[in-house]
Amino acid sequence: MIDWLHPGILLIAGALLIPLFKGRLKQIYLVALPSLALIVCILMSPGTYGAVKFLGYNLTFGRVDRLSLLFSYVFTIMGIIGIVYALHVKDDVQHIASMIYVGSALGVTFAGDLFVLFIFWEFMAFSATFLVWAKRSRESLESGFRYLLVHIFSGVCLLGGIIIHLSNTGSIAFTSMMPFEGGIAFYLILLSFIINAAVPPFGAWLPDAYPEATVTGAVFMTAFTTKSAVYVLIRAFPGTELLIWLGAIMAVYGVVYAVLENDGRRLLAYHIISQVGYMVAGVGIGTEMALNGSASHAFAHILYKGLLFMGAGAVLEMTGKRKLTELGGIYKTMPVTMVLYMIGGFSISAVPLFSGFVSKSMVVSAAGESHRIFPFLMLTLASAGTFLHTGLKLPYYMFFGKDSGIRTKEPPLNMLIAMGIASLLCIFIGIFPNSLYTYLPYPVNYAPYTAQHVMSTLGILGFTALGFFMLLKQLDPEPTISMDTDWFYRKGSRVFMWLANKPIATLEYRFVGEIYEFIIQKPVLKIAHYLRVFDTEAVDGTVNGIGKFTVLWSKAMRLIQSGQIQQYAVFMVFGVLVILALVLLL
Amino acid sequence: MNIFEKILEIPDNFKIAKKIFYICLILIALIEIAVVYLFHLGHGHFWFENLPAFGTTYGFISCILIIVVSKFLGKKWLMKKEDYYD
Numbered sequence: 001m002i003d004w005l006h007p008g009i010l011l012i013a014g015a016l017l018i019p020l021f022k023g024r025l026k027q028i029y030l031v032a033l034p035s036l037a038l039i040v041c042i043l044m045s046p047g048t049y050g051a052v053k054f055l056g057y058n059l060t061f062g063r064v065d066r067l068s069l070l071f072s073y074v075f076t077i078m079g080i081i082g083i084v085y086a087l088h089v090k091d092d093v094q095h096i097a098s099m100i101y102v103g104s105a106l107g108v109t110f111a112g113d114l115f116v117l118f119i120f121w122e123f124m125a126f127s128a129t130f131l132v133w134a135k136r137s138r139e140s141l142e143s144g145f146r147y148l149l150v151h152i153f154s155g156v157c158l159l160g161g162i163i164i165h166l167s168n169t170g171s172i173a174f175t176s177m178m179p180f181e182g183g184i185a186f187y188l189i190l191l192s193f194i195i196n197a198a199v200p201p202f203g204a205w206l207p208d209a210y211p212e213a214t215v216t217g218a219v220f221m222t223a224f225t226t227k228s229a230v231y232v233l234i235r236a237f238p239g240t241e242l243l244i245w246l247g248a249i250m251a252v253y254g255v256v257y258a259v260l261e262n263d264g265r266r267l268l269a270y271h272i273i274s275q276v277g278y279m280v281a282g283v284g285i286g287t288e289m290a291l292n293g294s295a296s297h298a299f300a301h302i303l304y305k306g307l308l309f310m311g312a313g314a315v316l317e318m319t320g321k322r323k324l325t326e327l328g329g330i331y332k333t334m335p336v337t338m339v340l341y342m343i344g345g346f347s348i349s350a351v352p353l354f355s356g357f358v359s360k361s362m363v364v365s366a367a368g369e370s371h372r373i374f375p376f377l378m379l380t381l382a383s384a385g386t387f388l389h390t391g392l393k394l395p396y397y398m399f400f401g402k403d404s405g406i407r408t409k410e411p412p413l414n415m416l417i418a419m420g421i422a423s424l425l426c427i428f429i430g431i432f433p434n435s436l437y438t439y440l441p442y443p444v445n446y447a448p449y450t451a452q453h454v455m456s457t458l459g460i461l462g463f464t465a466l467g468f469f470m471l472l473k474q475l476d477p478e479p480t481i482s483m484d485t486d487w488f489y490r491k492g493s494r495v496f497m498w499l500a501n502k503p504i505a506t507l508e509y510r511f512v513g514e515i516y517e518f519i520i521q522k523p524v525l526k527i528a529h530y531l532r533v534f535d536t537e538a539v540d541g542t543v544n545g546i547g548k549f550t551v552l553w554s555k556a557m558r559l560i561q562s563g564q565i566q567q568y569a570v571f572m573v574f575g576v577l578v579i580l581a582l583v584l585l586l
Numbered sequence: 587m588n589i590f591e592k593i594l595e596i597p598d599n600f601k602i603a604k605k606i607f608y609i610c611l612i613l614i615a616l617i618e619i620a621v622v623y624l625f626h627l628g629h630g631h632f633w634f635e636n637l638p639a640f641g642t643t644y645g646f647i648s649c650i651l652i653i654v655v656s657k658f659l660g661k662k663w664l665m666k667k668e669d670y671y672d
Binding site for chain 1: 588589590591594607610611614615617618621622625627628629630631632635639640641642643644645646648649650651652653654655656657659660663664665666667668670671
């Protein structure tokens with residue numbers, strides 16, 4: 001009996017049927033799938049569903065409450081936008097992987113216990129890896145493997161934490177971990193979550209993998225892994241002091257790297273880290289307002305970051321160029337893409353009337369209300385940095401700037417439609433913040449549009465723009481890549497291979513081999529030599545000596561063995577006489 | 587020629603756009619001061635938020651700091667040739 005339909009399992013099962021459809025029908029099916037999941041989510045009412053007994057444990061596939069519903073709405077909406085953006089793609093692998101990816105993110109969202117969480121956690125990692133590999137280049141293959149290894153490590157930490165937690169408490173329920181603060185299970189599960197949230201120094205997988213994914217795959221990837229990590233952090237670790245600082249550092253960290261970055265989508269990837277920093281800091285502050293801020297910022301962020309990646313992806317799709325040093329002047333032929341991208345840029349920069357303004361400021365204000373001065377200043381500084389890069393630097397060098405001479409055209413209609421939907425939602429949330437606030441987990445007592453807030457935000461943004469134009473020459477992108485903590489495993493693996501090829505192999509051939517020759521081979525040969533000498537001189541000599549003696553003796557005997565009885569008799573008598581003489585004389 | 591080209595590519599229009607940009611900046615700074623000191627609508631969490639034109643000043647300083655410090659770190663340490671990992 002099915003009294004509850006799991007939207008995530010619906011998507012995962014539905015994804016497997018994608019190859020059965022052809023042409024227009026396939027496009028309809030692709031859009032219908034996440035739309036159906038969204039309807040299922042909207043019709044759901046809070047409660048506990050999908051409880052299954054398995055090996056004596058109570059698994060819960062459907063914990064439905066305000067928090068999980070909020071994330072399920074935005075995940076399915078982003079699933080629809082992402083698939084519309086990808087409708088022109090003729091690669092079933094990507095469609096299947098993206099739908100399984102969205103479905104497993106929903107699985108994480110509704111997971112009521114740690115086992116179910118773990119299963120969907122792993123599903124997400126594997127399906128996302130295929131979105132990287134689907135680009136089918138050497139770089140994406142390598143990057144995909146690195147992505148997979150990092151997320152397998154995260155999964156192993158999670159599983160280890162779950163098992164220790166289970167043996168300590170006897171429970172696999174996925175609830176707040178705060179009563180268990182300080183234990184090994186607490187830190188293992190926290191580590192797993194912050195790896196997926198791309199918290200430095202564990203965040204280098206994100207700017208490594210996302211720019212290597214396909215144009216459409218990257219749009220999906222921006223939405224689900226980090227934000228589902230934010231969701232589980234809100235569930236399990238609200239009020240963990242450490243997260244405030246990690247979040248504030250993250251926000252600034254992403255901004256610093258964005259200054260140096262030349263690859264458009266990698267710059268945007270660093271700004272995911274920066275933006276997720278606000279959410280992580282909100283979880284750390286842990287007040288109702290802060291958690292509302294984290295949840296609403298995740299909601300807004302998924303839409304505008306998807307929009308930004310769609311914009312940069314459209315430029316990549318049409319020009320084949322991803323480096324800012326090779327782009328410029330594209331606005332002449334792609335003005336619609338440029339405008340839609342700028343809506344995303346204004347949203348992430350928290351320009352008033354765009355979505356980021358009503359969500360990000362909740363976290364910053366929560367930091368202010370709890371009188372945390374340095375997180376407040378760091379998050380505000382990162383706001384300036386966000387506008388500097390996503391709203392100014394990237395569009396300047398991609399769409400305006402020095403004309404690269406590239407003349408192209410607007411991307412396919414489905415891409416523009418997807419970007420249009422995301423843009424409308426960004427503006428709608430910005431103008432009508434209560435449309436988002438009513439779905440937040442806690443009652444909202446916050447007004448974003450106060451005179452001081454609007455004016456100080458405009459001041460920050462306006463004078464960031466002034467600084468940008470003053471230091472424009474400093475910001476010219478350079479054809480370089482930036483070293484991040486992936487250095488440790490990228491160069492680390494190289495060091496490992498070098499160790500294997502050079503010192504270890506040399507040690508093996510030159511030293512171990514020499515020692516072997518010296519202490520084993522040479523003595524063995526020497527002993528063999530002695531044995532051979534002994535063999536030839538002694539053993540063979542004895543045998544030969546016996547032979548020679550026999551021959552000589554035979555020659556001597558031959559003289560007396562004449563065969564004449566008389567002679568024998570003479571000898572015998574002579575012998576007897578000799579014996580007698582001896583007896584008598586002695 | 588789309589509307590953005592008309593603004594950016596025709597020098598006279600570009601000059602006007604620049605002028606509008608600077609006027610907006612001055613207006614923002616003035617209104618930000620007026621909100622706190624003329625209309626008494628300041629309600630910041632920290633004392634420094636109610637300083638004259640805090641957002642304006644902090645935004646400008648942040649922008650310069652981010653560019654200078656990041657570029658310094660990049661040049662001295664983080665930026666590598668594109669074939670660094672090959």
